[in-house]
Amino acid sequence: MNPKLTQKIASLVLGSAVVITLSALVFIIFYILYHGLPLVSLEFLTNPIREMGKSGGIFPTIVSTCLLAIISIFIAAPLGIGTAVFLTEYTRENVITKIIRFTTDCLAGIPSIIFGLFGFVFFVIYLGLGWSILSGSLTLAFMMLPTIIRTSEEAIRAVPKSYQEVTYGLGGSKWQSITQIILPKAMPGILTGIILSVGRAVSETAALIFTAGISLHTPVSIFSSGRSMAVHFYTIAREGISMPMAFATAAVLIITVLMINIVSYFLMNRFLRRYA
Amino acid sequence: MRFSWKPILLVFLFFLFFYFSFTSRPKLPVRLAGSTAFQPFAEILAETYMAKYPETIIDVQGGGSAVGIMASQQGIVDIGMADMLSLPKDVDHLERVIVARDGIAVIVNRDNKMEDISFETLGKIFSGDIKKWDDLGIKSSAIRVISREDGSGTRKSFDQLVLGKKKLTRDAMFQDSNGTIRESVKNDPNAIGYISIGYLTEDVKPLKIDGYEATNENVINESYKIARPVFLILKSNTSKEARKFLDYMLSSEGQKNIADEGLIPVK
Amino acid sequence: MNEIAEKIIEKFLIMIAFSTVAVLFLITFFIFKEGIPFLAEYGLFDFLSGTIWLPGENNYGILPMIAGSICVTIGALVVGVPLGVGTAIFLVEFTNKRVRNIVKPMIELLAGIPSVVYGFIGIMVLAPWVRVHLGGSGLSIFTASIVLGIMILPTVISITMDSLSALSPAYKEGSIALGATNWQTVVMVLLPAAKSGILAGIILGMGRAIGETMAVIMIAGNALRIPSSIFDSVRTMTSNIALEMGYALGTHRAALFANAVILFVFIMVLNSIAIIITKKRHK
Numbered sequence: 001m002n003p004k005l006t007q008k009i010a011s012l013v014l015g016s017a018v019v020i021t022l023s024a025l026v027f028i029i030f031y032i033l034y035h036g037l038p039l040v041s042l043e044f045l046t047n048p049i050r051e052m053g054k055s056g057g058i059f060p061t062i063v064s065t066c067l068l069a070i071i072s073i074f075i076a077a078p079l080g081i082g083t084a085v086f087l088t089e090y091t092r093e094n095v096i097t098k099i100i101r102f103t104t105d106c107l108a109g110i111p112s113i114i115f116g117l118f119g120f121v122f123f124v125i126y127l128g129l130g131w132s133i134l135s136g137s138l139t140l141a142f143m144m145l146p147t148i149i150r151t152s153e154e155a156i157r158a159v160p161k162s163y164q165e166v167t168y169g170l171g172g173s174k175w176q177s178i179t180q181i182i183l184p185k186a187m188p189g190i191l192t193g194i195i196l197s198v199g200r201a202v203s204e205t206a207a208l209i210f211t212a213g214i215s216l217h218t219p220v221s222i223f224s225s226g227r228s229m230a231v232h233f234y235t236i237a238r239e240g241i242s243m244p245m246a247f248a249t250a251a252v253l254i255i256t257v258l259m260i261n262i263v264s265y266f267l268m269n270r271f272l273r274r275y276a
Numbered sequence: 277m278r279f280s281w282k283p284i285l286l287v288f289l290f291f292l293f294f295y296f297s298f299t300s301r302p303k304l305p306v307r308l309a310g311s312t313a314f315q316p317f318a319e320i321l322a323e324t325y326m327a328k329y330p331e332t333i334i335d336v337q338g339g340g341s342a343v344g345i346m347a348s349q350q351g352i353v354d355i356g357m358a359d360m361l362s363l364p365k366d367v368d369h370l371e372r373v374i375v376a377r378d379g380i381a382v383i384v385n386r387d388n389k390m391e392d393i394s395f396e397t398l399g400k401i402f403s404g405d406i407k408k409w410d411d412l413g414i415k416s417s418a419i420r421v422i423s424r425e426d427g428s429g430t431r432k433s434f435d436q437l438v439l440g441k442k443k444l445t446r447d448a449m450f451q452d453s454n455g456t457i458r459e460s461v462k463n464d465p466n467a468i469g470y471i472s473i474g475y476l477t478e479d480v481k482p483l484k485i486d487g488y489e490a491t492n493e494n495v496i497n498e499s500y501k502i503a504r505p506v507f508l509i510l511k512s513n514t515s516k517e518a519r520k521f522l523d524y525m526l527s528s529e530g531q532k533n534i535a536d537e538g539l540i541p542v543k
Numbered sequence: 544m545n546e547i548a549e550k551i552i553e554k555f556l557i558m559i560a561f562s563t564v565a566v567l568f569l570i571t572f573f574i575f576k577e578g579i580p581f582l583a584e585y586g587l588f589d590f591l592s593g594t595i596w597l598p599g600e601n602n603y604g605i606l607p608m609i610a611g612s613i614c615v616t617i618g619a620l621v622v623g624v625p626l627g628v629g630t631a632i633f634l635v636e637f638t639n640k641r642v643r644n645i646v647k648p649m650i651e652l653l654a655g656i657p658s659v660v661y662g663f664i665g666i667m668v669l670a671p672w673v674r675v676h677l678g679g680s681g682l683s684i685f686t687a688s689i690v691l692g693i694m695i696l697p698t699v700i701s702i703t704m705d706s707l708s709a710l711s712p713a714y715k716e717g718s719i720a721l722g723a724t725n726w727q728t729v730v731m732v733l734l735p736a737a738k739s740g741i742l743a744g745i746i747l748g749m750g751r752a753i754g755e756t757m758a759v760i761m762i763a764g765n766a767l768r769i770p771s772s773i774f775d776s777v778r779t780m781t782s783n784i785a786l787e788m789g790y791a792l793g794t795h796r797a798a799l800f801a802n803a804v805i806l807f808v809f810i811m812v813l814n815s816i817a818i819i820i821t822k823k824r825h826k
Contacts, residue, residue, distance in 0.1 A: 003724045010726040011637055017629030018646070021700070024693050025653045028664055052319055074288075082559035090553055100560055102818075103567040109747075109814040110570070111754025113781045114803050117788060118570045121577065121800075130307075130352055131337070142566050149563065175552050203657035206756045206785055215335045216319070217305070224305065225335055234659040237666075238761060239455025240462065240479070250660055257655045265648050342790030349792070366792065420680055425765075426598055427790035443597075449680065449776050450765040452786055463671065464680055 029254060036251025039244055045252070049216045053236040053245055058252065060218040064226030067133050067219060068212060069201045072140035077194055079141075080148030081183075084190075087149075088156045089178060108146035115143050116207035124211055131225040136212025140204060144197040151196070155189025155271070156182060188271035192264045199260040202253070205230045229253050305333035306518045310344015310357030311429050312453040313378055313472035314506045317539050318357060318525075324533060325524050332517055338453060341429025348509040354518035356509040359472070360429035361436055363507055371510040375525050377540040379473040379503040380434055381482040381490035383458070385465045390414050392484040395501070399438050401468060404445025409466065421448040422460050422469035430454065433504040434470050470502075474538045492540050505542070574807060578800035590801060596767055596783070598795040605802055610769045611684075611777035612753055612806075618688025618773065619695055619752040624745055626692065627699030634700075635707040636715075636729055647704075654697035662761030665690040670762060679774035682764035688773070690758055695748035702747065706740025707733060739820045746817040750810050756781040780806045 047057025083100065091097055119139030129135045159182050167177035183190070205228075213225030214235060227235070229249060237246040308318055315338045322334035337343075341358035348356030349367055356367075359378055382398060384390055390412065400406045402421055409415050423444055424431035435444065451457045454475040461467045462479040473490050476482055482490045485500060494500035508522060524530045531541035582590060585603055593604015630650075634643050669689060670681030677685070714736055718728040734741070756779075764776025765786065778786075784799050784806075791799050 003727055007724040007726040010729075011633070014629045014633035014637060017626050018633050021626055021630050021653075021693075021696055022646070022649060024696075025649055028656060028660065029652075031664060031668065032660065052316055070288075070291075079559055079562045082556055083563060086556040086560035090556055100563060103564045105818060106811065106814060107563060107567050107570075109750050109754075109810050111756065111781060111806065111810065113754070113756040113785050114570070114574065114807060117784060117800070117803050118573055120788065122569075122573055124352065125350060142570070145563055145566065173549055175549060199655050203655070203659075205657065205659050206781075209785075210788060213335075214337050215305075217333060217335060220333070225307075225337070230657050230659055233657075233663075234757065237659070237663050238459065239453055240459035241455060246663070250663065253657055253660065257657070258652070261648070261652050261655050265651075339789040342792075344790075346790045346792050425786050427787060446768045448766065449682065450767070450778075450786070460682075464674070467680070 029258075032247065032250045032254050035244075036247035036249070036254075039248035040251050044248060048218065049232070052216065052241060053232065054242045055245075058229060058232060058249055060216060061227055061229045061232040061249070062252075063218050064133065064212065065202055065228040065230075067222070067226070068136050068140060068208070068228055069198045071133065071137035071222065072144060072201055073194055073198065075137065075141035076144040076148055076197065080145050080193075081152045081190060083145075083149050084152035084156055085178060085183075087153055089174065089182075104146045104149050107142070108150075112143065112204060113206045115139055116210040118142075119207060120210040130223070131211065131213030131215070132223045133212055133219050133226055134222040136208050136226075136228075137222070139207050139211045140201050143204070143207065144200060147197050147200070148190075148193045151193025152186070152190045155186035155193070158189060158271070159185045188267045192267045192271070195260055195264040195267070199257055199264075202228070202256055202260070203230055204228070205234050209234075229256075305335040306355070306515070306521050307335045307337075307353040308344075308355045308357060309337040309339055309347045309353045310509075311341045311359040311506060312338040312455070313359045313430055313474060314357045314376065314539070317376070317474065317534055317537055320537055321525050321530055321533055322521075325521055329520075332521070334521060340425065340427040340452065341432070342427030344429075344509060348511045351511045354511055354514055355522060356511070357506065358429050358509060359504055359506045360432050361504050363509070367509055370512060371514075372507050373510075373522070373526065374505045374542050375508050376506045376534050376542055377495065377503060378506055379490055379492065379495035379500055379540075380430055380437075380470050381473045381476055382468065382470050382485065382502070383461050383476075383480040383482050384468050385461055385463075386479070386481050387465050388414065388481060390483060392487060394486055395438070398485065399440065399442060402444060402448075403439055403442035404447060405442075407445075407447075417466050420464060420467045421445055422457055422464075422467050423448045423450055424454075424457065424470075425450050425452045428452070429504070430470065430472060434502065437502050437504075492538070495540055506539075571807070574800060574803050577797055578802075578804035581794065581797035581801045582804070585798070585801075590798075591805070594769060598787070598791070598798065601794070603794075603798040603801075605780065605783070605805065607767055607769045608778050608780045608783045608802070609805075611763070612779040612781070612809075614684045614770055614773070614777060615687045615691060615759060615763060615779055616749055616752040618684055619691035620745065620749060622688055622692025623695040623699055623748055623752075627696045627744075627748070628703050628741060630696070631700045631703035631707065632729055632734075635704050636725060636733070647701075650697050650700055653693070658694065658755060658758045659761070661690050661694055662758035665758060665762035673774075677774065680764060680776060682762055683776050684763065684770055684773045687759055687763040687777075690762060691752045691755060694755065694758065695751050698751055699744050699748045702744025703737075703741050706737040706744065709740065710736050743817045743820045746813055746820070750813045750817070753779075753806070753809060753813070754781060756785050760785060 044057040046059050049060055050056030087097055123129045123135035123138050163181050164177045167181055208228050208231050214227045215225035219226035233249040318336045322336055341360055344356030344358040345367055347353040408418050451460055454471045457469040457471050458480055461469045488494050488499045490500055495503045535541045592606055594606045595602040595604050665686055669686050673686050674681030714732050715728055718732045759779050760782045765778045766776035770777045780802055784802055788799055
């Protein structure tokens with residue numbers, strides 16, 4: 001066949017692949033927002049859950065989600081950034097780094113249900129923490145580690161060595177060069193990783209049902225159980241408790257995810273523009 | 277501009293301090309978990325109780341009767357809820373009490389023409405001996421059996437009462453709560469499933485068994501035979517708070533609450 | 544800052560760095576510790592080949608679930624790989640940087656959507672459509688494949704795009720110089736050259752599909768038998784664990800851990816293959 005003809009056909013076929021992919025995205029977002037956004041009001045966001053989700057709002061879930069995200073970042077960020085600093089600044093590529101990288105990659109591939117299983121048996125039962133925000137956050141933190149390590153490492157590597165050398169030239173120590181020059185400069189990149197991990201915490205369901213539980217009340221401490229937005233959405237959608245409520249919750253979820261993606265996108269852009 | 281850690285750290289610490297100091301001392305709530313059939317009623321009872329005694333917090337979760345049994349046995353919750361004919365040996369050593377009775381309704385899709393079914397035929401459908409709606413003269417398609425998951429008290433009770441020695445058909449699909457079964461049957465014209473009578477809504481059609489409707493009256497007068505008690509299992513060393521709530525559920529006020537909402541009180 | 548402080552910091556950081564190793568070790572240890580004794584007693588072969596899963600009667604065969612996981616994953620690949628690789632090729636070879644900069648973030652957005660939302664749309668939109676037009680209950684391998692296929696798109700697309708972009712421009716330039724069209728270049732030069740990278744992307748997508756839980760529970764029907772058609776309902780290994788974990792005790796719980804062990808091994812093998820393939824490329 002005429003190569004020019006195959007070229008045209010190929011672009012058509014491939015182009016339609018792109019169209020299908022993007023349509024899926026657009027459809028999902030519009031479908032949820034169309035059915036759900038009208039029901040999202042200030043009351044919805046600040047009211048407690050009533051009748052197991054049939055009426056009222058989703059305030060408890062918002063609090064639970066925020067607590068879970070904040071506490072898990074609080075645990076995972078120092079560990080992850082510290083690991084990244086170690087890998088980039090304190091060693092050369094050797095067996096140790098290979099082992100660390102390998103385990104990081106492995107962790108990244110483990111399905112969330114296995115984290116949930118582990119969290120349930122280890123945190124909830126074995127350590128006696130019960131279904132609580134704490135159990136949930138610890139589990140989430142473990143899940144976030146690989147992402148934070150990877151993005152932090154990339155961010156640190158992107159900072160030109162010259163910056164560091166300036167510090168040494170001025171008589172500073174390694175630690176000073178790290179905390180006062182490199183980390184601040186790598187911060188947008190590192191933050192991107194953290195924000196993406198927050199996105200993961202917001203979306204996560206399987207692991208949280210078994211660790212943070214599905215309590216309908218606003219958690220009063222990290223030992224309380226609390227359902228995140230995603231868990232609440234899952235529960236009311238599947239049990240047909242209230243489709244309007246389900247759509248509204250999904251709308252809030254989608255908007256949250258959208259905002260997270262937009263913020264991390266702009267952060268990444270600002271970062272790349274500095275060093276590209 | 278020099279980027280500094282301090283402001284972020286300060287804001288964060290302030291947030292934590294603010295949060296923990298403004299919430300009451302981490303008092304552990306009274307925790308219940310288990311039967312999804314009883315869960316909504318436990319929730320309503322909890323709401324009423326908490327309105328009366330605002331310092332107590334009661335947490336109700338679902339998960340299925342087996343969760344109630346497991347969680348009370350392992351001490352994860354104060355009270356486990358289980359709706360089954362009899363409790364397994366695992367919890368022989370734990371205190372238990374019956375808080376209500378509940379019937380199980382067999383449901384089909386609203387568009388399904390069937391109204392009545394015999395106990396025997398029901399057993400044959402769920403064991404897979406009858407596979408098509410044709411054999412019942414309804415329409416021409418396969419019967420889709422939807423069952424509860426293995427850990428459900430409703431499932432155990434249903435299997436014991438309806439299937440007896442037979443096994444559930446291998447073609448059965450599974451959902452893991454009353455609500456999800458109701459949803460599935462509501463959406464599928466060929467489905468048949470079972471849910472607690474307390475969960476019946478107009479979305480689905482309950483079948484009459486041997487001529488008797490699935491109502492609380494018929495369960496009480498024992499003409500409708502598919503029913504089981506709801507047990508509340510106390511973990512060892514239950515807290516005082518938990519006992520107070522338990523007493524409330526068994527009190528005349530609590531029992532009236534249960535009756536009003538659609539379950540059968542035990543007293 | 545003196546030498547000693549620096550040394551202390553270094554040691555401290557080493558400990559932190561090993562946290563990932565510790566975490567992985569902890570998780571692996573726990574999962575295996577709970578699951579292996581069961582396998583030893585019940586028998587690995589019986590476990591893997593048993594077709595009946597009935598914990599009440601001490602039957603713990605996970606073959607239906609293995610079949611379910613495999614079918615749903617293959618289905619996801621059938622949907623996701625052509626769409627994903629096709630999209631990637633188009634974006635890298637047939638458009639310019641501007642279009643890429645608009646489309647790529649949109650695709651990343653697809654990755655951020657929670658899996659429960661995907662499952663929800665599967666139940667509300669896809670399943671009824673399938674039920675009405677194609678028969679069956681709508682909750683089946685077919686529906687799950689479509690939804691999972693879309694879920695793995697971001698992975699497949701971004702890795703394929705990276706693989707194609709990483710190729711030395713010489714490949715393309717040489718081919719065009721010889722008079723080939725864009726498409727001929729892609730098929731005969733670029734794809735073969737980027738082959739290992741693309742394959743790694745596909746394998747990672749596979750890992751993602753096998754590990755998916757929530758969406759699958761919602762739309763695959765959870766039946767306990769080996770499927771005989773793509774419109775049959777299935778249960779995957781992940782769904783099995785999620786459905787019964789909340790209440791399983793004793794042997795039942797150990798069996799679920801054993802299930803997790805098998806799943807774990809599956810995924811580790813897949814991941815290792817992907818890593819080996821990418822390493823080979825870099826040589």
